[in-house]
Amino acid sequence: MADELREEKEKIRRFVDKYCAAHNLRLNPDESAVEMIIEGLARNKINRGLRYCPCRALTGNAVEDKQKACPCLWHKLEIEKEGHCHCGLFFKK
Numbered sequence: 001m002a003d004e005l006r007e008e009k010e011k012i013r014r015f016v017d018k019y020c021a022a023h024n025l026r027l028n029p030d031e032s033a034v035e036m037i038i039e040g041l042a043r044n045k046i047n048r049g050l051r052y053c054p055c056r057a058l059t060g061n062a063v064e065d066k067q068k069a070c071p072c073l074w075h076k077l078e079i080e081k082e083g084h085c086h087c088g089l090f091f092k093k
Contacts, residue, residue, distance in 0.1 A: 055087035
């Protein structure tokens with residue numbers, strides 16, 4: 001399990017780095033927060049099949065919950081209004 005988690009975290013880190021570059025965003029400047037969020041995303045991917053945002057409660061409804069996979073449906077609006085997404089992973093540059 002530890003190897004699977006490590007590998008998934010590495011994949012997610014590559015993904016979020018590329019996502020930031022492609023969408024003119026930056027990651028949270030607090031690296032420990034980034035690590036914690038990425039670990040939550042990785043655990044959700046392993047246990048639930050998608051990178052569900054660790055800050056969003058899942059309902060069990062696959063259609064509704066899919067919107068909560070990172071990057072979630074609401075992240076752009078949250079970044080625009082608050083300067084960062086709800087979970088604190090993505091920040092405005």
